[in-house]
Amino acid sequence: TEGIVLDSFSPAAAMPGDEVTVKGDYLYNVQQIVLNNGVYVTGDQITAKSRRELKFIVPSNAVTGPVTIGDVDENNNPDGLIPNNVPSKEELVIGDPTIEVAKECVLKAGNVVTVRGKHLDMIKSVSFGGLNVDFEVKYSGFLLEAALPAEAVEGDIVLVSYAGKEFKVGSYTTVIPTNVEIAPESRYKAGLNAVVTGNDLDLVTGASLAGTALEYAYVDDKLIFAIPAAAVDGTVVLTLANGKTVETEAIELVKPVITSMTPLELYAGDENITVK
Secondary structure: OOOOEEEEEEOOEEOOOOEEEEEEEOHHHOOEEEOOOOOEEOHHHEEEEOOOEEEEEOOOOOOOEEEEEEOOOOOOOOOOOOOOEEEEEEEEEEOOOEEOOOOOEEEOOOOEEEEEEEOHHHEEEEEEOOEEEOOEEEHHHOEEEEEOOOOOOOEEEEEEEOOOOEEEEEEEEEOOOEEEEEEEOOOOOOOOEEEEEEEOHHHEEEEEEOOEEOOEEEEOOEEEEEOOOOOOOEOEEEEEOOOOEEEOOOEOOOOOOOOOEEOOOOOOOOOOOEEO
């Protein structure tokens, strides 16, 4: 049989997208290349192949480690062929992405953060304050975008590469509603509406009046709710998805006022008492 032989590869260090040349013998039998973290290079990623030389493109999820060539594509092996895998003695050194560090910023839930650098396709995960989020890499790895989730609190924006290396992009704080005020449409009475105004009230996910949950509507940048019959005096607490809260000033609800009651002298058996 024509046993594959791996003599050397070059360059010794590379980045994703670079072409690596392997020297050896019977290399036209090679069907796969396996890098250190179990990344398989097959198909069109092997760009040239002859008896004594083959070339392949380094994928974005490669990490530093030996180069192993094999004569069977183990991910496409319906006949159950037994592979011959030959590892290199030297390691292929994979560099790190280059990331521009940003200054501290203030972010509102839903804001898209843009990270610039090189080889950002080497990033495996992105987190805001420890909360992992979805992200998108654009322009051949020069730009990465991720949106701040509503559940995130202030912290660091951290990128982690496939090699497990962490890159702190910057710190951020989160927006909360400001200039919050409350007013009645007519008066603070059970069943009547009250209106909360302020900035960024679209962040609110819950509201309560002195512990009584409120059903509210967000209309024209305002929160409108009907005062529940079970409500008592107190502040309206607005809750955000990340657990932060904002309070209005305390309100005092309308109380019943007795102006008269008749009769003032009662006898057992009297049926009617009138309260006004």
